[in-house]
Amino acid sequence: xxxxxxxxxxxxxxxxxxxxxxxxxxxxxxxxxxxxxxxxxxxxxxxxxxxxxxxxxxxxxxxxxxxxxxxxxxxxxxxxxxxxxxxxxxxxxxxxxxxxxx
Amino acid sequence: xxxxxxxxxxxxxxxxxxxxxxxxxxxxxxxxxxxxxxxxxxxxxxxxxxxxxxxxxxxxxxxxxxxxxxxxxxxxxxxxxxxxxxxxxxxxxxxxxxxxxxxxxxxxxxxxxxxxxxxxxxxxxxxxxxxxxxxxxxxxxxxxxxxxxxxxxxxxxxxxxxxxxxxxxxxxxxxxxxxxxxxxxxxxxxxxxxxxxxxxxxxxxxxxxxxxxxxxxxxxxxxxxxxxxxxxxxxxxxxxxxxxxxxxxxxxxxxxxxxxxxxxxxxxxxxxxxxxxxxxxxxxxxxxxxxxxxxxxxxxxxxxxxxxxxxxxxxxxxxxxxxxxxxxxxxxxxxxxxxxxxxxxxxxxxxxxxxxxxxxxxxxxxxxxxxxxxxxxxxxxxxxxxxxxxxxxxxxxxxxxxxxxxxxxxxxxxxxxxxxxxxxxxxxxxxxxxxxxxxxxxxxxxxxxxxxxxxxxxxxxxxxxxxxxxxxxxxxxxxxxxxxxxxxxxxxxxxxxxxxxxxxxxxxxxxxxxxxxxxxxxxxxxxxxxxxxxxxxxxxxxxxxxxxxxxxxxxxxxxxxxxxxxxxxxxxxxxxxxxxxxxxxxxxxxxxxxxxxxxxxxxxxxxxxxxxxxxxxxx
Numbered sequence: 001x002x003x004x005x006x007x008x009x010x011x012x013x014x015x016x017x018x019x020x021x022x023x024x025x026x027x028x029x030x031x032x033x034x035x036x037x038x039x040x041x042x043x044x045x046x047x048x049x050x051x052x053x054x055x056x057x058x059x060x061x062x063x064x065x066x067x068x069x070x071x072x073x074x075x076x077x078x079x080x081x082x083x084x085x086x087x088x089x090x091x092x093x094x095x096x097x098x099x100x101x102x
Numbered sequence: 103x104x105x106x107x108x109x110x111x112x113x114x115x116x117x118x119x120x121x122x123x124x125x126x127x128x129x130x131x132x133x134x135x136x137x138x139x140x141x142x143x144x145x146x147x148x149x150x151x152x153x154x155x156x157x158x159x160x161x162x163x164x165x166x167x168x169x170x171x172x173x174x175x176x177x178x179x180x181x182x183x184x185x186x187x188x189x190x191x192x193x194x195x196x197x198x199x200x201x202x203x204x205x206x207x208x209x210x211x212x213x214x215x216x217x218x219x220x221x222x223x224x225x226x227x228x229x230x231x232x233x234x235x236x237x238x239x240x241x242x243x244x245x246x247x248x249x250x251x252x253x254x255x256x257x258x259x260x261x262x263x264x265x266x267x268x269x270x271x272x273x274x275x276x277x278x279x280x281x282x283x284x285x286x287x288x289x290x291x292x293x294x295x296x297x298x299x300x301x302x303x304x305x306x307x308x309x310x311x312x313x314x315x316x317x318x319x320x321x322x323x324x325x326x327x328x329x330x331x332x333x334x335x336x337x338x339x340x341x342x343x344x345x346x347x348x349x350x351x352x353x354x355x356x357x358x359x360x361x362x363x364x365x366x367x368x369x370x371x372x373x374x375x376x377x378x379x380x381x382x383x384x385x386x387x388x389x390x391x392x393x394x395x396x397x398x399x400x401x402x403x404x405x406x407x408x409x410x411x412x413x414x415x416x417x418x419x420x421x422x423x424x425x426x427x428x429x430x431x432x433x434x435x436x437x438x439x440x441x442x443x444x445x446x447x448x449x450x451x452x453x454x455x456x457x458x459x460x461x462x463x464x465x466x467x468x469x470x471x472x473x474x475x476x477x478x479x480x481x482x483x484x485x486x487x488x489x490x491x492x493x494x495x496x497x498x499x500x501x502x503x504x505x506x507x508x509x510x511x512x513x514x515x516x517x518x519x520x521x522x523x524x525x526x527x528x529x530x531x532x533x534x535x536x537x538x539x540x541x542x543x544x545x546x547x548x549x550x551x552x553x554x555x556x557x558x559x560x561x562x563x564x565x566x567x568x569x570x571x572x573x574x575x576x577x578x579x580x581x582x583x584x585x586x587x588x589x590x591x592x593x594x595x596x597x598x599x600x601x602x603x604x605x606x607x608x609x610x611x612x613x614x615x616x617x618x619x620x621x622x623x624x625x626x627x628x629x630x631x632x633x634x635x636x637x638x639x640x641x642x643x644x645x646x647x648x649x650x651x652x653x654x655x656x657x658x659x660x661x662x663x664x665x666x667x668x669x670x671x672x673x674x675x676x677x678x679x680x681x682x683x684x685x686x687x688x689x690x691x692x693x694x695x696x697x698x699x700x701x702x703x704x705x706x707x708x709x710x711x712x713x714x715x716x717x718x719x720x721x
Contacts, residue, residue: 034373046389062309070153
């Protein structure tokens with residue numbers, strides 16, 4: 001079939017996007033929760049901060065999953081989820097790293 | 103995925119957008135087969151359209167992948183709104199107990215009597231939890247253990263006499279409840295955490311499918327009033343999916359979101375891991391205490407083998423009287439006693455769950471030996487309260503009978519929304535492959551005479567039958583097994599579950615045989631008919647095996663009992679009617695027949711050439 005090669009690439013791209021949506025999306029949501037919990041804990045009780053951040057996390061996850069299938073390329077799907085996840089994760093870990101360095 | 107959409111090589115990466123044209127459940131659905139043949143999507147669609155199509159694609163596939171599991175979760179969850187009623191009906195030995203008003207001061211004597219009976223039976227009890235009888239559950243149920251952190255045992259007692267009620271071994275409505283959130287397969291749970299994760303993934307996909315579904319819908323309000331059963335086929339299924347989807351959309355969003363939040367400490371612990379990180383690692387105990395509005399030491403963490411001092415003698419009457427005064431006459435839901443982290447014996451009185459929307463209810467702590475009031479525990483800060491209200495909405499413990507039925511109806515609509523979505527996928531697919539088949543058939547007439555749907559489509563059709571018709575069958579068989587299995591069978595509760603899963607497995611085998619191996623129109627009607635028979639026979643089986651049948655409960659006006667039998671009968675009739683509508687002789691002969699009504703048969707919606715609709719039926 002003429003489209004056999006395209007079909008194979010298509011499947012790979014879709015699988016990649018799906019993994020990006022589930023895994024990358026979760027990483028982004030988790031990083032978001034961790035960072036926002038820490039940030040909000042500065043101005044409200046810890047439990048309030050965690051619950052607020054966790055409730056928002058599901059919306060972030062859903063948006064990330066949507067992005068993974070809307071992005072122009074599968075690479076875009078990965079970049080759009082993992083890059084912010086890394087940044088947010090680093091923000092969440094920063095206080096600990098600074099404490100370890102000091 | 104089928105291989106016939108001619109996506110240009112260069113655009114393969116952006117395929118969701120291209121594919122969306124074929125899968126869109128929105129306004130373009132009617133032209134879907136044609137579009138699939140020759141995609142008209144511009145190479146660079148404007149962003150709004152591209153976004154909508156990507157979401158439409160996502161909606162289709164997120165919905166398909168775990169749709170069957172979601173249907174099972176939704177349906178068993180819907181049944182769980184009546185968990186107490188199932189628990190009662192499936193233990194006919196409890197018939198005759200009078201429902202109690204939880205606000206009645208007499209409750210204190212009942213509690214004391216039950217506690218005395220428990221201590222006589224288990225002098226070394228270290229912890230017990232006693233939900234008190236109310237208008238839904240007339241017995242006193244005590245969960246107790248004489249270990250530090252072992253499994254709780256259950257004791258069921260007569261509220262007036264304090265005598266143990268010897269009921270049959272069954273999980274009752276608790277099975278639906280446990281299956282709903284952890285896919286419980288045995289009375290003593292296995293793989294509970296794994297089951298919760300699977301349910302969590304399905305819930306997240308439902309959340310994504312809901313949001314992408316809303317985005318896909320460009321005419322959400324117009325579709326609200328659009329139902330065209332007479333159009334037949336795909337249109338009718340799409341309308342049915344839209345109507346059931348839009349009608350109680352806020353309910354679905356609430357139930358899905360709160361479902362995710364209830365297990366947030368399992369699914370999304372990242373926030374707890376950072377905000378509650380201390381010198382000695384993450385203090386999740388402190389988090390849960392904060393979440394419940396308790397002090398951390400009141401809920402000690404113990405190992406399974408830790409020794410705990412037995413509880414002292416406890417006088418409940420004064421404690422419960424004071425609790426009632428403090429709550430200004432509010433109802434008392436349950437009482438429990440344990441030793442806190444310091445080893446002090448405490449009694450915790452919990453307000454009735456029906457007294458407010460927010461879950462959990464407020465609690466009062468008393469010293470077990472002196473009866474002195476110590477503390478109160480309640481979540482009061484805004485975000486935690488929001489969480490509590492979401493939790494309460496999901497559990498619906500606040501609901502009275504009318505509201506409970508309404509929520510039950512919403513749950514059924516949700517199950518229907520999922521079911522129609524699954525069937526819609528199948529119908530659309532077979533319509534498409536039929537179009538392709540007949541195009542090919544123009545060149546090769548022999549081929550067109552026996553078009554066979556691709557394996558994937560037949561598999562989806564089979565699992566559709568196994569789930570959408572098989573689960574009602576399994577539930578009916580489970581309830582019937584409660585009456586039919588002899589009472590002295592070893593591990594009786596698990597035998598009941600074996601009936602449930604065997605019936606479901608048989609339905610799956612049947613569906614595979616009918617849809618995958620040898621397509622046949624019997625696929626839907628037989629399991630639906632069997633399910634209808636099982637449900638409709640329940641009142642009869644009940645009458646033959648117990649004294650709590652309609653003949654006694656109706657004249658006595660015992661609606662909790664009679665209502666169950668009547669609801670079973672109605673369910674049986676409904677399923678039987680569906681089966682009758684789908685019977686093999688009733689194959690659509692042409693447009694007029696196909697247009698009469700939407701049916702649970704993919705065949706009903708196939709294009710109108712008679713030979714085709716027969717030969718691809720069930721697929």
